[in-house]
Amino acid sequence: EPEPETPSGRTFAPPSARRLARELGVDIAAVDGSGPGDRISEADVRAHAEGGDGGSDTADSGSDEAPAPTPTDVGSGGRKSAVKKRGD
């Protein structure tokens, strides 16, 4: 059955999980949370990235009505990677 979307598209996940989602190019709003109230953990983000949680369910229906300010642009990582690190 469809789960209710989070008001205002808010995703309940700790900073480490949010950062990991960006790192892996995952839209965190599309990740199924396994914690209380569907809170998202780092493991949930990894599972999603590995295709472990069939991405088409809950969070997608939620993000339609309530567009989350979720960064899908992970391009900054690639784009700036030309910058030479001092240690190199």
Added chain:
Amino acid sequence: MVVGDIATGTEVLVIGAGPGGYVAAIRAAQEGLDTTLVEKDAYGGACLNRGCIPSKALITGSGLAHEAGNAESMGIHADPAVDMGKMVEWKDGVVDRLTGGVEKLCKANGVNLIEGTASFVDEHTARVAHGGEGQGSESIEFEHAVVATGSRPIQIPGFDFAEDHVWSSAEALDADTVPDRLGIVGGGYIGMELATTYAKLGADVTVVEMLDDILDPYEDDVKRIVRTRAEELGVEFHFGEGASEWSEAADGGYLLHTETEEGEESTYGVDKVLVAVGRRPVTDGLDLGEAGIETDDRGFIETDDRTRTAVDHIHAVGDVSGEPMLAHAASKEGIVAAEVIAGEPAAMDQQAIPAAVFTDPEIGTVGLTEAEAEAEGFDPVVGEMPFNASGRAMTTGHTEGFVRIVADDETGFVLGAQIVGPEASELIAEVALAIEMGATLEDVAATVHTHPTLAEAVMEAAENARGQAIHTLNR
């Protein structure tokens, strides 16, 4: 990438060494980027030199003197005399240690420091003018830039900060004597912090405020507690009045003239007038246009959640990039800017930025109020714990205020908190972490809190929201 053969080139150019800029520069250097920080005035920016730090130092000093002088009920008899010059000297010592520390930390992390005023020449070049006239200038090529030029106090018509008796917050933090009568224009957080400070130092303080209450963004019951306490300290409030001009009084002092919307005029006798009606971004002389950057109609530089301006490789952080104009927001943005430049997956993705007002009592808030939570579509549940039911509060002699916690009824997720009372600025940290972690009311209530502490009130508020408070009656 190598910047080229010119003498001065840098991977990251940071303009302005306030809490936005110096933090960006240090983190960029930690990321291994060749980083240059330009500051025209003083390391630490407004915050360390004439904002957060000096104000909190004087709040401590005036608070201690006042508290010790009013503790007869505790059996303490003291009649403290304050040497304002000495107190300001102590404050200056604190500022010097901190700004010296910022300079050292920059150097230790390998940041190149340049003193001077920066302006853009084009998208990849800046010019830095050194010191006064004729001191020469240099041109710097950069890969990335971070604009962190901060803000300055807004001046209103008729009140020129150049006048001796017209103060901005900077002068209010540098006075060597306490004026007998201080007029304050503006009841925002800066006006109220300084009203409390000077009232405790013995000044007759009059606050005039255009709106009909102090501390506009806060909830009514929060405002009321701070306003009532200020009134107890002798602060006089006049709401719905705007400052129109000043004139000289027969007694050697001045008259502060105000006007209501309906045109009703009043005058208040003062010796100094502090104008604290807000701050506006500093971008003049920066020649942002040369780099292809525009400012919005309030003068702020717009940025995305990676702190990038319209020109991707130029970031803007801190007060110059808009609300919230707070030091810790500036620092967070500085870190994000540096990490984004370094190619890290950083973003301004925090759920909430806490804020504090260091009045008596303090205010600490984070996240959503009940009304905001409703507006966002949550079904909020609210719990409260008044400090007059807190054992720790009683033992400190400060029992005004409360902790209010706001959560989503369905899931229990903590959405926000409003704290007014002793150490509210510190207590809010736990709730900020709760919000970031996606903690529920149960998580906060089940976490063992040390007895006796004020932080227990956060736990009790969470229990109250669950109908399970021990030390208050549940709703």
Added chain:
Amino acid sequence: MVVGDIATGTEVLVIGAGPGGYVAAIRAAQEGLDTTLVEKDAYGGACLNRGCIPSKALITGSGLAHEAGNAESMGIHADPAVDMGKMVEWKDGVVDRLTGGVEKLCKANGVNLIEGTASFVDEHTARVAHGGEGQGSESIEFEHAVVATGSRPIQIPGFDFAEDHVWSSAEALDADTVPDRLGIVGGGYIGMELATTYAKLGADVTVVEMLDDILDPYEDDVKRIVRTRAEELGVEFHFGEGASEWSEAADGGYLLHTETEEGEESTYGVDKVLVAVGRRPVTDGLDLGEAGIETDDRGFIETDDRTRTAVDHIHAVGDVSGEPMLAHAASKEGIVAAEVIAGEPAAMDQQAIPAAVFTDPEIGTVGLTEAEAEAEGFDPVVGEMPFNASGRAMTTGHTEGFVRIVADDETGFVLGAQIVGPEASELIAEVALAIEMGATLEDVAATVHTHPTLAEAVMEAAENARGQAIHTLNR
């Protein structure tokens, strides 16, 4: 559940109204259970009447007087005089408000209150003796019982608390004058809190301690900061010495005699001797055996993680059930006991119980130290932030100490923190929540912390552990 037809029966009988018992009783009543609370002496137990609360009140009072009298560097000139009788009266007022509050909260939640001394008759019956002799007694049948009879100060041979000049902590919190010379036997947290208090009130304080340092369970660098500050306040320490006896001195005062393990004797001139060498459980007169319950060799009642004794329907909570002998541990156990009795899935399953010592500066700790983490098989990573690099600490004039955070290197999970410094007791709350939530160093570091606050030091310590601190040099 109906208890039967006898006049006095109850579903839950709670014995002792300290922070273990009254919290258990209130929660049991909130769960809808018919609850009876028996207290022989004073609502609130040791904690509210002669422990946590009165000690913290006197620490506030003595601290304020001392701080105001030593703030010349801030420009404050005061010479506070303390009226000890008045300060103790103020403290009594705080205690009265709180204990009265406990009584009211019990009643408001529907708890039946009985004044008297309870003892067990059998597994389901207790007798309550009222007041003094000949006041009669009543018998109460119960479904479940919670033993929450707490602890009392340990008395050592040669030092009888009945003597006027021999104090337990209770008398030290009820003095109407400050003794010129105070000898303290025991450098644990109670001894050190009172040493600091009396030193600030002007007494010459001498602490004798059998071990070779104060505050046994804490790490060396934590102890050192508190000991050094106490020495600055004039406290004299004699380690490796046990108190053997007292004698009358020619000057009208007393001599405190001590002896080392090697038999070396010393004497110290004192006017009062405070014996603070620990507390032991109170079970005498309870006739636990009649209910089938035994105590261990230290006198504690053993319990499982549901707070059940060997007799399943009888629980024991608080000091009587062993370490940690802390008020908030007692309250947590009280809540678990009530919920388990009500059939809820509650357990003492928290990751950590924080603890605080209200010395100058304060200590706050939670979870594992670096050594403990190693012993448990973690590969710990440690981060520190000294308060002398904290802007907020500088503005309060208190920069001693540090925040240390301990985490698992591999996963980043926060395992513990040791904080010594201003408001350490409050700051530890955030780390306790971090531990319970399974937060990582990154989570704590990424949570925006208000500037300027002491809580920023928690964030900086987490950043330091990650090699990313801004305001300290990274290791």
